[in-house]
Amino acid sequence: xxxxxxxxxxxxxxxxxxxxxxxxxxxxxxxxxxxxxxxxxxxxxxxxxxxxxxxxxxxxxxxxxxxxxxxxxxxxxxxxxxxxxxxxxxxxxxxxxxxxxxxxxxxxxxxxxxxxxxxxxxxxxxxxxxxxxxxxxxxxxxxxxxxxxxxxxxxxxxxxxxxxxxxxxxxxxxxxxxxxxxxxxxxxxxxxxxxxxxxxxxxxxxxxxxxxxxxxxxxxxxxxxxxxxxxxxxxxxxxxxxxxxxxxxxxxxxxxxxxxxxxxxxxxxxxxxxxxxxxxxxxxxxxxxxxxxxxxxxxxxxxxxxxxxxxxxxxxxxxxxxxxxxxxxxxxxxxxxxxxxxxxxxxxxxxxxxxxxxxxxxxxxxxxxxxxxxxx
Amino acid sequence: xxxxxxxxxxxxxxxxxxxxxxxxxxxxxxxxxxxxxxxxxxxxxxxxxxxxxxxxxxxxxxxxxxxxxxxxxxxxxxxxxxxxxxxxxxxxxxxxxxxxxxxxxxxxxxxxxxxxxxxxxxxxxxxxxxxxxxxxxxxxxxxxxxxxxxxxxxxxxxxxxxxxxxxxxxxxxxxxxxxxxxxxxxxxxxxxxxxxxxxxxxxxxxxxxxxxxxxxxxxxxxxxxxxxxxxxxxxxxxxxxxxxxxxxxxxxxxxxxxxxxxxxxxxxxxxxxxxxxxxxxxxxxxxxxxxxxxxxxxxxxxxxxxxxxxxxxxxxxxxxxxxxxxxxxxxxxxxxxxxxxxxxxxxxxxxxxxxxxxxxxxxxxxxxxxxxxxxxxxxxxxxxxxxxxxxxxxxxxxxxxxxxxxxxxxxxxxxxxxxxxxxxx
Ligand code: SF4
Ligand code: SF4
Numbered sequence: 001x002x003x004x005x006x007x008x009x010x011x012x013x014x015x016x017x018x019x020x021x022x023x024x025x026x027x028x029x030x031x032x033x034x035x036x037x038x039x040x041x042x043x044x045x046x047x048x049x050x051x052x053x054x055x056x057x058x059x060x061x062x063x064x065x066x067x068x069x070x071x072x073x074x075x076x077x078x079x080x081x082x083x084x085x086x087x088x089x090x091x092x093x094x095x096x097x098x099x100x101x102x103x104x105x106x107x108x109x110x111x112x113x114x115x116x117x118x119x120x121x122x123x124x125x126x127x128x129x130x131x132x133x134x135x136x137x138x139x140x141x142x143x144x145x146x147x148x149x150x151x152x153x154x155x156x157x158x159x160x161x162x163x164x165x166x167x168x169x170x171x172x173x174x175x176x177x178x179x180x181x182x183x184x185x186x187x188x189x190x191x192x193x194x195x196x197x198x199x200x201x202x203x204x205x206x207x208x209x210x211x212x213x214x215x216x217x218x219x220x221x222x223x224x225x226x227x228x229x230x231x232x233x234x235x236x237x238x239x240x241x242x243x244x245x246x247x248x249x250x251x252x253x254x255x256x257x258x259x260x261x262x263x264x265x266x267x268x269x270x271x272x273x274x275x276x277x278x279x280x281x282x283x284x285x286x287x288x289x290x291x292x293x294x295x296x297x298x299x300x301x302x303x304x305x306x307x308x309x310x311x312x313x314x315x316x317x318x319x320x321x322x323x324x325x326x327x328x329x330x331x332x333x334x335x336x337x338x339x340x341x342x343x344x345x346x347x348x349x350x351x352x353x354x355x356x357x358x359x360x361x362x363x364x365x366x367x368x369x370x371x372x373x374x375x376x
Numbered sequence: 377x378x379x380x381x382x383x384x385x386x387x388x389x390x391x392x393x394x395x396x397x398x399x400x401x402x403x404x405x406x407x408x409x410x411x412x413x414x415x416x417x418x419x420x421x422x423x424x425x426x427x428x429x430x431x432x433x434x435x436x437x438x439x440x441x442x443x444x445x446x447x448x449x450x451x452x453x454x455x456x457x458x459x460x461x462x463x464x465x466x467x468x469x470x471x472x473x474x475x476x477x478x479x480x481x482x483x484x485x486x487x488x489x490x491x492x493x494x495x496x497x498x499x500x501x502x503x504x505x506x507x508x509x510x511x512x513x514x515x516x517x518x519x520x521x522x523x524x525x526x527x528x529x530x531x532x533x534x535x536x537x538x539x540x541x542x543x544x545x546x547x548x549x550x551x552x553x554x555x556x557x558x559x560x561x562x563x564x565x566x567x568x569x570x571x572x573x574x575x576x577x578x579x580x581x582x583x584x585x586x587x588x589x590x591x592x593x594x595x596x597x598x599x600x601x602x603x604x605x606x607x608x609x610x611x612x613x614x615x616x617x618x619x620x621x622x623x624x625x626x627x628x629x630x631x632x633x634x635x636x637x638x639x640x641x642x643x644x645x646x647x648x649x650x651x652x653x654x655x656x657x658x659x660x661x662x663x664x665x666x667x668x669x670x671x672x673x674x675x676x677x678x679x680x681x682x683x684x685x686x687x688x689x690x691x692x693x694x695x696x697x698x699x700x701x702x703x704x705x706x707x708x709x710x711x712x713x714x715x716x717x718x719x720x721x722x723x724x725x726x727x728x729x730x731x732x733x734x735x736x737x738x739x740x741x742x743x744x745x746x747x748x749x750x751x752x753x754x755x756x757x758x759x760x761x762x763x764x765x766x767x768x769x770x771x772x773x774x775x776x777x778x779x780x781x782x783x784x785x786x787x788x789x790x791x792x793x794x795x796x797x798x799x800x801x
Binding site: 352 | 477507527
């Protein structure tokens with residue numbers, strides 16, 4: 001099987017053969033729910049970090065007993081799966097102060113399912129990047145490390161952390177190479193494929209993933225570039241946007257996605273973690289300073305500017321800003337993105353969506369109209 | 377073309393309208409006698425080109441008073457706009473630019489600013505608690521309109537370390553304000569402001585105790601509208617004057633065993649929002665059912681006065697502790713136990729017969745725990761809870777009539793409950 005097919009297969013399911021093999025060896029898996037969790041700490045504990053999604057969730061009736069229709073469908077879908085024991089392969093679940101929806105999923109699980117996971121942990125993440133904020137985040141990460149050590153009887157040494165950082169930096173570097181290929185006039189893979197590739201890396205051991213990425217990069221060298229597209233697109237926006245099928249709809253209509261700023265995409269690997277003597281502080285500094293999402297209000301202008309820069313670098317024709325309904329953080333971003341894209345003369349399409357891709361008729365109509373606009 | 381207006385000026389000019397809407401419905405000393413002059417001052421500040429700071433309900437105004445700025449709590453501004461029935465046009469304007477599901481409180485402010493009906497501030501300051509909607513609006517407005525912005529970053533969990541961190545954040549705000557105003561902070565003035573603030577807080581705690589008495593001498597409406605006064609005017613001698621008069625008046629009634637109503641039949645606590653677009657609902661409950669609203673989460677000021685006001689360090693720490701425990705910041709920020717414990721305490725301490733969760737639809741974090749809060753209160757305090765889905769500022773989502781219909785049904789439950797138990801709680 002080609003590396004691309006293997007990676008796509010992994011991304012499209014909740015569990016995967018590598019994860020099952022890992023579990024069958026008696027090893028632990030810890031789920032986490034936001035890109036602000038430094039996975040390296042989990043990896044250094046010899047545990048597999050697993051970025052939680054709710055692949056295939058088609059209803060949220062159990063979650064809706066607790067959450068309401070004003071909570072985003074990503075958070076409700078994840079709660080649904082937790083209540084339905086779909087995450088029974090997880091040995092722990094880690095939340096951060098990401099958003100109002102996810103922080104309450106943590107509260108609900110603590111109240112009604114306190115024994116589901118041996119570890120249910122919450123990491124406080126500052127909303128600034130000052131030295132004091134980095135110190136505070138470092139302390140939080142130390143507590144997380146201690147929780148892992150106590151719960152699973154492991155020791156996380158500085159050396160193990162440095163090793164983990166180096167493995168992850170290799171992943172980041174390989175993914176950057178992959179994204180670089182997408183910047184060419186005739187990229188060798190679609191946006192939907194690229195999203196699948198990135199998603200696969202969030203649920204399998206990183207060493208294995210790095211091997212697959214290397215193989216993929218080799219394969220892509222031989223692959224014919226895509227030339228039959230109508231317009232090049234950059235995807236901006238939200239959390240909970242992890243469905244390759246959604247991207248596929250845009251690409252089936254002739255839009256080619258060549259870059260993104262999403263938290264299931266480029267934001268996690270654009271910057272390497274710079275290691276120094278204190279790996280925990282290095283992680284805190286890097287994660288706080290990496291390309292941000294709107295939970296970092298003071299980085300607003302930087303975020304919007306980075307979309308403009310990306311459009312230029314990728315020679316994109318337009319930006320699709322997608323966000324989940326009831327996601328406040330990304331919702332507010334609309335004001336700035338709309339104005340600044342207009343000022344920069346960059347065509348923009350804003351799409352509000354649900355976690356699960358369904359009822360695609362209207363979506364197709366809007367994308368079609370946008371592509372026509374771009375072609376004029 | 378519709379003439380543009382200046383909202384703060386019009387609140388100052390026409391405060392009597394708002395006062396008139398509620399006139400005769402409160403006794404003792406009126407909140408509005410003090411809120412009116414406050415808006416006059418805010419108007420005078422902006423007319424003179426002096427510094428007006430927008431802050432939100434999570435900040436507290438003392439430092440701004442000490443810096444000779446006029447702080448205006450944007451939430452009281454939007455509340456006043458809503459009370460005058462003018463919120464909807466601004467919500468509609470905002471929804472052309474941001475999603476409808478963001479908080480209408482934020483949308484009113486944005487809409488009014490986009491309409492050009494609000495003079496922009498010299499700075500906006502707000503904390504990272506309690507909600508995403510604030511974080512998704514205030515920095516964006518500052519960027520859009522080009523005024524300075526300061527975020528008070530606050531830790532998620534509250535403890536000794538969080539106070540230190542927040543105190544540092546507050547300390548870092550001082551040079552920002554000094555640069556903005558071109559004035560150095562006068563420590564003696566700050567201490568004086570904190571003294572007034574402490575005196576006011578002493579009265580607030582005593583008044584909490586007063587409202588816990590059966591019968592409560594306090595008018596429901598005053599109980600909730602005081603929130604605007606405390607948020608904007610903490611640190612001023614005027615607030616101390618209002619609260620001292622109010623306390624003397626209320627205590628006099630308690631001493632005589634007099635309640636606000638000739639017969640207090642039921643006691644209600646509001647464990648979430650107030651129906652801001654129709655505050656008359658509080659009076660309607662009194663009139664229709666003899667039900668006095670004795671406490672409200674929005675007005676749940678439980679923090680102690682700042683202990684050490686002799687040093688800047690002491691003041692900053694005390695201020696940090698205070699803002700961590702502000703109403704709604706304390707409950708809605710952080711883990712859900714903060715909310716549960718506060719709601720439970722309101723039910724128990726105020727001897728409630730019923731609790732109303734007037735759930736603002738935009739509050740994702742609160743709606744996610746509404747059922748759990750309700751279940752726990754009903755199970756552990758035996759107090760029935762009504763959850764209402766509404767928009768506090770926008771009657772188009774759930775009208776006052778619909779809300780009253782739900783309250784009618786709820787009052788029937790309370791009556792039956794009370795008959796069955798034979799005791800208020
Ligand atoms: S958008 Fe931000 S807060 Fe939400 S999951 Fe992604 S990184 Fe976390
Ligand atoms: S989509 Fe937005 S609200 Fe939902 S989980 Fe992600 S960041 Fe939070």
